[in-house]
Amino acid sequence: KNEVEQSPQNLTAQEGEFITINCSYSVGISALHWLQQHPGGGIVSLFMLSSGKKKHGRLIATINIQEKHSSLHITASHPRDSAVYICAVIIRGGADGLTFGKGTHLIIQP
Amino acid sequence: DTAVSQTPKYLVTQMGNDKSIKCEQNLGHDTMYWYKQDSKKFLKIMFSYNNKELIINETVPNRFSPKSPDKAHLNLHINSLELGDSAVYFCASSKEGLAGGRGNIQYFGAGTRLSVL
Secondary structure: OEEEEOOOEEEEEEOOOEEEEEEEEEEEEEEEEEEEOOOOEEEEEEEEEEEEEEEOEEEEEEEEEOOOOOEEEEEOOOHHHHHEEEEEEEOOOOOOOOOOOOOOOEEEEO | OEEEEEEEEEEEEOOOOOOEEEEEEOOOOEEEEEEEEEOOOEEEEEEEOOOOEEEOOOOOOOOOEEEEOOOEEEEEEEOOOHHHHHHEEEEEEEEEOOOOOOOOOOEOOOOOEEEEE
């Protein structure tokens, strides 16, 4: 079982819909990252969280440390949001580097 | 200027060959990483280097060796390439190491798609 689980694996929605992607982890962490991988393959870091909530434009990320759960929300979704969204954690006391979830493939249809 | 640049973008080679992938960052970061993304798109850490010191080495075959001539570069050398090495390899950097809990944002290169025939 992977230490980081994401749901759903695939999500197709209509333009304008509110999107939620979930991430659960089974280990103690120092921080959690949300990454976006574009269809062309490039990876961009969206957020780094260790508590609470962060907002950037139409993207909101929340984390609940006690419940070992994080969510990524996209408001007023747009076709250009279509990408793979990857949750990754830094395991507390573990080696350096990120431990990744398997990603959520999001398609926003016009 | 690209913050983290990898070359080449594509690499096609025969089994048994030795190849290198170069990575350079111009962000002044102290820590650099190599990640492997397999055919199922799953990313996994391979190495990280902090101030020219290898600080992790996951269960990666010793045919893979990271080499850092200076703080801005972390090259990946692969000896005796095998079919299973076919993947996309991503270089990344962060201002400081992640394990200390500071959890700095990582900046990724565009990836190198390696195909071993």
